Amino acid sequence: MNDPAYHYDGPLGAELTEDGRTVFRLWSPVARWVKVLLYRSDTTDEIFRICPMARTEEGVWECEFPTLLVNVYYQFEVNVDGETYVTGDPQAKACGANSARSMVVDLSTTDPEGWDRDKAPARGTEDIIYEVHVKEFSWDSAGGFPEEWRGKYMAFTCPNTSLNGEGRVPTGVAYLKWLGVTHIQLMPVFDYGSVNETGRQEAFNWGYDPVNYNVPEGSYATDPHDGNVRIRELKSAVMALHKAGFRVIMDVVYNHSFSLDGPLQWTVPWYFYRVTEDGGISNGSACGNDTASERYMCGRFILESVLYWAEEYHMDGFRFDLMGLHDVGLMNRIRLSLNEWFGPGEKLIYGEPWRAGDTAFENQAISADKGHVLDLAPGIGIFCDDTRDALKGSVFEAADTGYVNGKPGMEQEIARGVRAWSGAAEGGSRLYADNPDRIITYVTAHDNHTLWDKLKVTTKERSLRVRQNRLAAAICLTSQGRPFMLSGEEFLRTKNGIDNAYRSPIAINRLDWQRAYAERDMADYYRGLIALRKRLPAFYDKSDAAPGRIHLVETDRGIVCFLADNRGGEGPWPELLVIYNANDHPVSDTIPEGRWQVLADGTDSWRWKGQGTERRMECATLTVAPVSAMVLGRVPE
Numbered sequence: 001m002n003d004p005a006y007h008y009d010g011p012l013g014a015e016l017t018e019d020g021r022t023v024f025r026l027w028s029p030v031a032r033w034v035k036v037l038l039y040r041s042d043t044t045d046e047i048f049r050i051c052p053m054a055r056t057e058e059g060v061w062e063c064e065f066p067t068l069l070v071n072v073y074y075q076f077e078v079n080v081d082g083e084t085y086v087t088g089d090p091q092a093k094a095c096g097a098n099s100a101r102s103m104v105v106d107l108s109t110t111d112p113e114g115w116d117r118d119k120a121p122a123r124g125t126e127d128i129i130y131e132v133h134v135k136e137f138s139w140d141s142a143g144g145f146p147e148e149w150r151g152k153y154m155a156f157t158c159p160n161t162s163l164n165g166e167g168r169v170p171t172g173v174a175y176l177k178w179l180g181v182t183h184i185q186l187m188p189v190f191d192y193g194s195v196n197e198t199g200r201q202e203a204f205n206w207g208y209d210p211v212n213y214n215v216p217e218g219s220y221a222t223d224p225h226d227g228n229v230r231i232r233e234l235k236s237a238v239m240a241l242h243k244a245g246f247r248v249i250m251d252v253v254y255n256h257s258f259s260l261d262g263p264l265q266w267t268v269p270w271y272f273y274r275v276t277e278d279g280g281i282s283n284g285s286a287c288g289n290d291t292a293s294e295r296y297m298c299g300r301f302i303l304e305s306v307l308y309w310a311e312e313y314h315m316d317g318f319r320f321d322l323m324g325l326h327d328v329g330l331m332n333r334i335r336l337s338l339n340e341w342f343g344p345g346e347k348l349i350y351g352e353p354w355r356a357g358d359t360a361f362e363n364q365a366i367s368a369d370k371g372h373v374l375d376l377a378p379g380i381g382i383f384c385d386d387t388r389d390a391l392k393g394s395v396f397e398a399a400d401t402g403y404v405n406g407k408p409g410m411e412q413e414i415a416r417g418v419r420a421w422s423g424a425a426e427g428g429s430r431l432y433a434d435n436p437d438r439i440i441t442y443v444t445a446h447d448n449h450t451l452w453d454k455l456k457v458t459t460k461e462r463s464l465r466v467r468q469n470r471l472a473a474a475i476c477l478t479s480q481g482r483p484f485m486l487s488g489e490e491f492l493r494t495k496n497g498i499d500n501a502y503r504s505p506i507a508i509n510r511l512d513w514q515r516a517y518a519e520r521d522m523a524d525y526y527r528g529l530i531a532l533r534k535r536l537p538a539f540y541d542k543s544d545a546a547p548g549r550i551h552l553v554e555t556d557r558g559i560v561c562f563l564a565d566n567r568g569g570e571g572p573w574p575e576l577l578v579i580y581n582a583n584d585h586p587v588s589d590t591i592p593e594g595r596w597q598v599l600a601d602g603t604d605s606w607r608w609k610g611q612g613t614e615r616r617m618e619c620a621t622l623t624v625a626p627v628s629a630m631v632l633g634r635v636p637e
């Protein structure tokens, strides 16, 4: 199978031809015979046609029907090594309920009204990424979503939802607009296996267990049986988010499959998955298997899938789960292909630069992990666990603390995070990224404790936790890199202390829209920082020159203080002075000569909006409250 003679670049899957035929193609050099089975429904057992497929030279099996079999369900029956498997098509673009039967789809009929005019909004000065799960987003009945769309793709098409439907407090998409984030990262929306699509509505999983990599998940659709519906509804969600001013990023999990009992394995056993030298199953994903991205046809499969989602669903970016399980070569081909198709950097790419365990790479493939950032093509970013853990403690030890919640000696780490671990450190040694474009700056994502739950473990007093939370937010939003946040982080989201809620009840995972209202002070603090950041090139600059904008003044005694060259933006402040104080007491210091305006402090992130001289100070001593940040802008003379 690794013989280049079997490297195939032609079409696969079900093709509807312009002259009215339907052609099925499956790549399986090892099969003795393959048949295609046709069904009229995704639930009844009745097969209405069985057709043997013919083998071509590259190991592709093909069969053709003289009519358009639109909306017909199909499976392949594959005989390999004396075993016969009945399986869906690994290349399926549509399927029936619960993944088993693929469906022939005419994609042109799945476009919602207006899709041909759908266009992503122009990007502003900064991308602020907000991580959302489709079901979590709209499950809470207090969110005011239409009952039949709660937990569904279609909830994103409601631009004006409000708390309890009272028309007063925005929820859903209207809330996201209020908050000011720019990119919505959808947790996995391709078909996964852990939720029964025809079972109870409240069934929940994060969805990191893909089955059909090119089909939307059915449990988020209003009808999981008709393969057209989930496609149309996901497209509707993307279009509505675009219309509301957001770009959409897709969380893609190509590193493993829900189960080895699946289409990739059944059609070509052990080709698409890594095997260890002693014949064991490679399990660097800790989910039972690892796909073999470095193998030709597997790499092709992943690359084409990414391009498909970008083209057919207008996805604006991709977040790669466990990117460290992929090889650098594949990631770079994906980056370059997206650049070629859509323009350089138009589609964002970033991923988790790690694995959950060892993996059995072949052919000296280089892992797309943190140690190989500089081998990745420009425009591939990584989640920065160093800043994340420096801020609030290790994600693996609940009681561990970080800079904001009491660990001493973290000043240097925080200062490196301010420069997004980029450029040259003081003293000349290289940090690990070449520029802040590489770095996703964040403090929490869906994994591990929410920020609030983590702070609850480490800090007893609630009012102190609130200050710690604000300081963490202020540091993230006044550090370079591309800011990212877990949905609800800004309203003290809690999962009741559960640090791995991937299959916890929806009641634990859902966004609590009453809490969003109750904790709107914190959300408003984030909101002000987000709005401010969009005006501060000192932080949003992603160029190689960006780290040079930061000039450290102090990194000691729990204080990180720096001056930042802020020229080049629309704001009136050519220079910034930023002080983080992690101490439980206020600190005072003189500030550099000149006139300074307080832009944000530990409780008010909107001070920059204030008018008049009463908010400006001249050559004064500055006092920074305990566990808080302060941002000042120099006012030109």
Ligand code: CA
Pocket (backbone or CB within 6 Å): 098, 099, 191, 192, 193, 194, 195, 197, 217, 218, 219
């Ligand atoms: Ca599914």
